[in-house]
Amino acid sequence: MEIREAKIEDIQQIQIVRNSVKENTLSNPNLVTDKDCEEFLFERGKGWVCEINAEIVGFSIVDVKENNVWALFLHPDFEKKGIGRKLHDCMLDWYFSQTQENIWLGTSPNTRAETFYRKSGWKQIGMHGKNEIKFEMTYQNWKNKHL
Template identity: 50%
Template sequence: MVFRPAHLSDIPGMSAVRLAVTENVLRDPALITPADYADYLAQRGRGWVAEAEESGRIVGFAVVDLQQHSVWALFVHPDFDQQGIGRKLHHLMLAWYFAHTPEPVWLSTDPGTRAEEFYRRQGWQATGRTGSGEVRFELSQTAWQQRLAADSHAR
């Protein structure tokens, strides 16, 4: 698996992953356009992709928004689930984010999903619900650094 910064040319592959997920399903695919991906990648923040070495296929991606201090996306194609891809993308994204700002970062996800449990295991703190009923999480730079220290001691 190759992990690298996302490029504008990766948008079709990223979109394919987003539309393939079985949790946190995008109910109306027209709501997120290629222009949205481009804005987040080139203007608002940064993104990373996981690319299968053999095929060059994008199998996961993460995007963080430095302007709104939020995670815009973290998705792994269901065919590549449970291989550590999401965790590696999560790490790359947060390392970059906290190298650029000390501001806490937030995200939201559907309750009762594996994504919710993933974020809890990664040290994110639930802060309530969004208007649409998603669980809202925050992660401070201090909590991120503590998580990194705990991970390095566990090895």
């Protein structure tokens, strides 16, 4: 298992993982284009992938322009192996090395993602979009959690 920075040639496999998930699915897979992925990976922020046997099984992407977690997804066959935690921590370590601005994300209620973020120290601050829970992480909370 290798966690590394995402490259442009990873986008096809990132899209496969994104469209394989059972929760927080896209109503229309065409809503997130390869061009969107490229923009968030290389213009707006940065991304990481987890690769096992030359196959991408998970990824995370952070947007430093909007101070937002744009994506954190795992292929369902690779859940509960600590991969999501590694991608999450790598992403937030990098984000808070760039800025001390609070970071936020939205996720559907009553999902494993909601539980994951609560256990990871994210604080619910309201609702967002189409009935998603809005979570926030502060620089101080992240640093305190990882001293």
